[in-house]
Amino acid sequence: HRPPPPAWNAPPRSDARKRDLMRVSGGSAPPLPGVLNSLAGPLDHFGYWAVLLLVMVEDFGIPVPGESVLIVASVYAGAGRLNVVAVGVIGFAAAVIGDNVGFALGRFGGRALALRLGRYVRLTEERLDKAEVFFNHHGTWIITVARFIEVLRQVNGIVAGVSGMRWLRFLAFNALGAALWAGTWVSLGYLAGSRIGTIYHSISEYSLYVLIALAVLLTGYIAWRVLRRRRRVE
Template sequence: MDTLLQLLEMVLHIDKHLGVFIDQYGNWVYLFLFMIVFVETGLVLVPFLPGDSLLFIGGAFAATGAMDPWLLGVLLFVAATTGNTLNYWIGSMIGTKVYERNWRLLDRDALRKTHDFYEHHGGKTIVIARFVPVVRTFAPFVAGISQMTWQRFQLYNVVGAFIWVVLLVGGGYLFGNLPIVKQYLNVIVLVGLAAAVVPIALGALWKLLTRGRRRVVDPQGK
């Protein structure tokens, strides 16, 4: 039990423990990081895992020579694409029944919000969601439930995973070891998330406002 709690604490605070893990387990770190990203994107029950900070910190350690940046990038890309694929498959198998039952382990509010987000933004949600925690985990699940075609899903899945990994691992590789970045990593991550989410939220709000105006001008929708 204590070992499990220690492992969970290490996963949730990867920025503090990754160096220790590399020192103790060497190349097993690649499998460790692969599994965190795969599980976060592949299982809708664990949306709390630290995907963004993990990629950034991984890139920072790769810049020091502790890991191979190319191997790290490829493995995380594979983890992100296969994780999303598993999540899509689970959603397509369950179907709309997920909305009809009260699942204890499933965050229904997050599911509903992601579904609404998906309805507004369509396939590009799969790409955009890569940069939005929680939504990132639910987006492929909702795509599966909504019966998005396999080919269309995989196109957005691959593109989104590539951009996500390149930007965050690359950003960590280039800037992760700067003292100011190390000191204010959490703030930087939050600012980055805000930069991704705010334009989306403003766009959705604008659509709602313009739709409301149309209804006022033409209440019968003609």
């Protein structure tokens, strides 16, 4: 009969946790739902570089899934596949760099270049005029909030540059928004990744009910629009 191994030979808790997470996911991260699964390939091949490039490029007006890849990378970090601190720092840096590239394009390229790039995110001349008025009216706090709003996130630096905002003021409020944005999504993704087995079980169990609910809501919305149009005609 051999005596039990000494306590100091036990594996560190972090290693044991990672093994448990990998065992729950079957030895590798399970497939992610929807568009998130399409981003698993770039992350597997390029890792942190995918986060850096996609987040940065999205933030000066090119329509790529930068926010989505940050979320997926955070889920990977929660599952022990990436370092969560590195994901957060890279996401923050890429967001700040991308928005400042957009600011420079707006400042030195003017409205013509802004509209040329903005067509990819449906930024028309009318919308650009409204965005400039909105920025000038609400002040620099909108730079921070815009980080969380689709379309504004992509063009916020360009519009700020076109409107003539001072660069240092833009940089400060943009960095604050990037820190809050990256911190929020990295934290949520990391928590989801650490409970990936439970989450995917729940998704599989309730996805049919969610689809039925969405179909009912869509049918009701279409019926409401048809009735409203008929009343207008009458």
